[in-house]
Amino acid sequence: MKRQVIDKGVHSGFLLIALFSITALFLIVVFLFIEGIPILDHVSIKEFVFGKYWYPTDDPADFGILSLILGSICVTLLSGIMAIPLGVMTAVYLAEIASPKVAEIVKPIVELMASMPSVVIGFFGMVVVAPFIQQVFDIPVGLNMFNASLMLAFMAVPTICSISEDAIFSVPVALKEASFALGATHFETIVRVIIPASLSGICTAVILGLSRAIGETMVVLMAAGGAAMIPGSIFDPVRPLPASIAAEMAEAPFGGEHYHALFAIGIVLFVFTFMFNLLADYVSYKFRQVGEASL
Amino acid sequence: MQTHIKMHTKNLDFFYGDFQALDQVSIDFIENRVTALIGPSGCGKSTYLRCLNRMNDLIAGIRVKGLAMLDNDDIYDPSIDVVTLRRQVGMVFQKPNPFPKSVFENIAYGLKVNGMKDKAKITRIVEKSLKQAAIWDEVKDRLNESALGLSGGQQQRLCIARALAVAPEVLLMDEPASALDPIATQKIEELITELSSKLTIIIVTHNMQQAARISDRTAFFYMGKLIEVNDTDTLFTKPELKQTEDYITGRFG
Secondary structure, three states: OHHHHHHHHHHHHHHHHHHHHHHHHHHHHHHHHHHHHHHHHOOOHHHHHHOOOEEOOOOOOEEOOHHHHHHHHHHHHHHHHHHHHHHHHHHHHHHHHOOHHHHHHHHHHHHHHHOOOHHHHHHHHHHHHHHHHHHHHOOOOOOOHHHHHHHHHHHHHHHHHHHHHHHHHOOOHHHHHHHHHOOOOHHHHHHHHHHHHOHHHHHHHHHHHHHHHHHOOHHHHHHOEOOOOOOOOOOOOEOOHHHHHHHHHHHOOOOOHHHHHHHHHHHHHHHHHHHHHHHHHHHHHHOOOOOOOOO | OOOOEEEEEEEEEEEEOOEEEEEEEEEEEEOOOEEEEEOOOOOOHHHHHHHOOOHHHHOOOEEEEEEEEEOOEEOOOOOOOHHHHHHHEEEEOOOOOOOOOEHHHHHHHHHHHOOOOOHHHHHHHHHHHHHHOOOHHHHOOOOOOEHHHOOHHHHHHHHHHHHHHOOOOEEEEEOOOOOOOHHHHHHHHHHHHHHOOOOEEEEEOOOHHHHHHHOOEEEEEEOOEEEEEEEHHHHHHOOOOHHHHHHHOOOOO
């Protein structure tokens, strides 16, 4: 009898703790919406999302965040273009080509890189990469979309590499052997068997890496240049969504239009990252084709 | 009877690191005959089989000594192209291992990696290989479906078809029926008998009845050594050595 009571107590204890963390997170989301939605008294959703001008402190103020959204999307895409090939190819190298000794040393280093504080990367972009870009490309400012994307790519590569590596490594040896036994070279085996069989994991890795990039604040705040304009080239400064919130929250009067607008930006960002995660789930389900032969 | 030695090894030694897995193994494999390799688990018969298409190369820290010949080529000679060797000496594994691709793509894979581009030709060979492996009637309506949806026995015959598609001269089979039910096993055995008219087959098996049913010659391995090799009928009825007799009559192993 007593043991059953303890068991019940343990159950409810864990339930309580689980409920607490879930509720806390849920309340933050509720708070985000409560604080963000009032901006719709001043602008319509369409004006807010597709408006080209972001002048929150002017009178009358403009609350169009299209340039911020495009800033975020462009920075993320560009960092993806740089990070995906790097991350996936490094993963292929580590899982398939590197000798076990090399992989044993390099793998922890890659994972360590994932834990690099973003402020350090942002600082590096600001003081090292920016002057370098300025000189090499002969442009007036080095803090721009290219710089921020490069820094974000640095942050995304370890995530993409480490998760892809796991996926590639878990491709059954039997499939590799089957390919070799048919007279395929190692390269053909990698391209035609191993990567297709681990595609689901690789896609998940890419999406998780990029969702980290789209939500990242410090790097884009420090390295992206901060101009709320629609970028015309990769060397234009941009102001992604998270950077705007971080830069302006302190100066926005509590409860004012600007304050609500910043929370509304938070909602948009939340929708973005949420969609990214849904996509990751869907893709990993859709391409799931690993699995040894069933008997 | 005119016989040609398709493959042979002479004093073949094999080491995993410091462990010697094969000790002075010499066998001749006659063209278009089935040779069965029998022996208790861990006796080195699978290792030996995998020496014949250099599948063991994938393992780090191995060493081979002695001679292994395919016709007149030393297959461990540095000038030998392993990729070509593996096309000439195909392999079917213990557990069916189709690619997670369609039935068609599974068979076409070997052709494509060997540089064949002509679609009509590929389609023709896919059909021919599936027919040879006696699975065409079962899969002809589902060529574009995933091979993983087939039953275990069908998957194994698909793997045989896949190996046949690249037209190997020798086919190595590593306990190809051990994971299958009796009916699927029987189909595989019939298939082996049929294929042996055009193909040199070397098959590892745990099942002595199977060896007796399908093979022309049988080699008995024990502890990394070849104990006895002879015509299957002779080996099973009048073994030369006591050790062989004990094993085939089930007194040890």
